[in-house]
Amino acid sequence: MSLSRVALACWVAGLLSASPALAADGVIEINQARADAGGVTPGDAPGYPVTLSRPGSYLLTSSLLVASPNLTAIEITSDDVSIDLNGFKLVGPATCTGFGASLACAPAGSGAGIFANARDGISVRNGFVGRFPSGGVILFQVESCVVEDVTLQWNGRALQVGGSCTLSGLIVDRNAGEGIFSFTNDASAQDSVIDDTVLRESVLSRNRGEGVFTTSSAGRDRFQIERTAIYGNGRTGADLRTEGGLRDSAVYGNAQGGIRLGVNSPDPDSGLLRGNAVGSNAYGFALDPGHVGYTHNNVTGNTNASSGGVQIGPNVCGGDLICP
Amino acid sequence: MSTRAFEVMSGAAILAALALAPAPVHAGDGATEINQACAVTTGCGNGDAPGFPVTVLEGRYVLTSDLVTADPSQTAIQVDGEFAWIDLRGFTIAGPTTCTSPGPVCTPSGGGAGIYTESAGSTNVVNGTVRGFGTDGIAANDNCRIQDVLVTGNGRHGLNTGSGCVIRRVRAVRNGAAGIVTSDNGVLAHNLADGNGASGLAGDAGSVIVGNASDGNGSEGIVGQVGGNVIRDNQARGNVLYGIVASGGAIVEGNTVADNGALGLFLSPTAAYGFNVIRPSATVPGSDTVSANAKNLGNNLCNGSTTCP
Numbered sequence: 073m074s075l076s077r078v079a080l081a082c083w084v085a086g087l088l089s090a091s092p093a094l095a096a097d098g099v100i101e102i103n104q105a106r107a108d109a110g111g112v113t114p115g116d117a118p119g120y121p122v123t124l125s126r127p128g129s130y131l132l133t134s135s136l137l138v139a140s141p142n143l144t145a146i147e148i149t150s151d152d153v154s155i156d157l158n159g160f161k162l163v164g165p166a167t168c169t170g171f172g173a174s175l176a177c178a179p180a181g182s183g184a185g186i187f188a189n190a191r192d193g194i195s196v197r198n199g200f201v202g203r204f205p206s207g208g209v210i211l212f213q214v215e216s217c218v219v220e221d222v223t224l225q226w227n228g229r230a231l232q233v234g235g236s237c238t239l240s241g242l243i244v245d246r247n248a249g250e251g252i253f254s255f256t257n258d259a260s261a262q263d264s265v266i267d268d269t270v271l272r273e274s275v276l277s278r279n280r281g282e283g284v285f286t287t288s289s290a291g292r293d294r295f296q297i298e299r300t301a302i303y304g305n306g307r308t309g310a311d312l313r314t315e316g317g318l319r320d321s322a323v324y325g326n327a328q329g330g331i332r333l334g335v336n337s338p339d340p341d342s343g344l345l346r347g348n349a350v351g352s353n354a355y356g357f358a359l360d361p362g363h364v365g366y367t368h369n370n371v372t373g374n375t376n377a378s379s380g381g382v383q384i385g386p387n388v389c390g391g392d393l394i395c396p
Numbered sequence: 397m398s399t400r401a402f403e404v405m406s407g408a409a410i411l412a413a414l415a416l417a418p419a420p421v422h423a424g425d426g427a428t429e430i431n432q433a434c435a436v437t438t439g440c441g442n443g444d445a446p447g448f449p450v451t452v453l454e455g456r457y458v459l460t461s462d463l464v465t466a467d468p469s470q471t472a473i474q475v476d477g478e479f480a481w482i483d484l485r486g487f488t489i490a491g492p493t494t495c496t497s498p499g500p501v502c503t504p505s506g507g508g509a510g511i512y513t514e515s516a517g518s519t520n521v522v523n524g525t526v527r528g529f530g531t532d533g534i535a536a537n538d539n540c541r542i543q544d545v546l547v548t549g550n551g552r553h554g555l556n557t558g559s560g561c562v563i564r565r566v567r568a569v570r571n572g573a574a575g576i577v578t579s580d581n582g583v584l585a586h587n588l589a590d591g592n593g594a595s596g597l598a599g600d601a602g603s604v605i606v607g608n609a610s611d612g613n614g615s616e617g618i619v620g621q622v623g624g625n626v627i628r629d630n631q632a633r634g635n636v637l638y639g640i641v642a643s644g645g646a647i648v649e650g651n652t653v654a655d656n657g658a659l660g661l662f663l664s665p666t667a668a669y670g671f672n673v674i675r676p677s678a679t680v681p682g683s684d685t686v687s688a689n690a691k692n693l694g695n696n697l698c699n700g701s702t703t704c705p
Contacts, residue, residue: 103426133426134456159481159520160427200479200518223479223539241562243518243539273585273604275539275560298624301560303581303602324581324602324624349602351624351645352544368693370668371467372645373623386693391644391666393691 139179157199173306334360455475468506506530539588662689
């Protein structure tokens, strides 16, 4: 066999025996064996966390089971990382009983399902992240993100975002902290001028904390909720201490109230409630008295009266067209 | 041909052979495969015994062929694990039942379902068709996610779920009872329910029902039961009874409701409605627009009039 033929054969053989971490389409695989072995990306040590230090597209090809409450499953240290959970699970060691205000989980710990700090361009899709004591998906001061079609159950805090994100098709159920927590830090070098996150077509249910809680260092960022069911949470259904609003959503049976918008916020927040059904909560809504408008909502069947806001169109409150 | 040309051709032939070789019948992404052969003869992994139903635990499963069962009382896939993700990959799970309009009338009857969740929650089913089972096409527990699925010709409901589910882009066509019926606090978005034997779409308390079409069903088009529902931007046309039914505390807005056999909007006195276009049937005596005592938020068009009702 000539040298060139040997070289060609070696090249073909190399193709056939390429690292199992790299799928044919350039996607990098993550699975339990590779997590144990390390080397998923440069600097990734054996065991947890799996460190993603390079931009790219990552695909789970098995579930990842983390036994220690203080270990994180996947830590992202690069911008522009896309993780397709591919229908698999990231599972921590916590077990939980009860739901809403009575939910209790153990053991405590610092481990999260997915963690990133001060990155940009992170996406997580198509799977389950559960039983992590600290949090499910923690995207701390991540400037932009997409999280969609993910189920988050039995974590500490379920999902934390801190920039401009699109959140869709989420099921966020029975977590020990907030369902979704958004903190935007305008002093951060990662931060843009105004952050704007939208949550759509999701279920936020039976968490011990708020269904959604948002706050900002300067109060100018915005969080919008659309076509979402928020129910049975142990505190307020949606507590927005930023600009924002709720539209076409059902807020039902939350222990400490349905919706707060612009109350106890660092500075005056404007917002709009439109087209929501708000029922069976401790109260329907509590709104900034001067900057939040509401129209075309049905706020009926709550224990206590709603307060604040400016009625800018017809609503039904307590089964009556007269609203506060 | 020179030796070098032969060598290059040999390499190219190898690459071509690699590219053209029949794709192996496996998922290739770590998923557990389900196909007719393993269902019938060997079991489909994870402790599944040969024969139907294929038992599914947690994790990702993909179909690599259609699944067909001839017994209307036989369930095709039974889910026993928390968070199973079943990707039908465009394949069909088929039973022997067929449903013919009007009615529809479904035969043969039986107790089997296409996908049945025994007790575990958080089941996901995506990308395919479930047809022809004696009871429900898909029966799933709480916190399910059902997306991009056709459920058709099943003897009872097309899709029947527990609470807190996300149901999007499902087509439920000509099932014996309801098209899609879900418990409380679900999100039903961008679905189609057409020609089913009972209501097209139904959700319990706190459900969000948005952007759907529900036409020609055997009773109501859309039902928001118990209370506190959002019913927005839907179409309900040509259903045998009411177009849209909503209990107390609901908000019903932005819908097009036409040619139904009874009231277009049948609403509780504490339900609110606005921005709807409602047209009674020209051929059904007694069909009308809106319940008299519901709360009118304005901007409705009822049978050509802005006075509504």
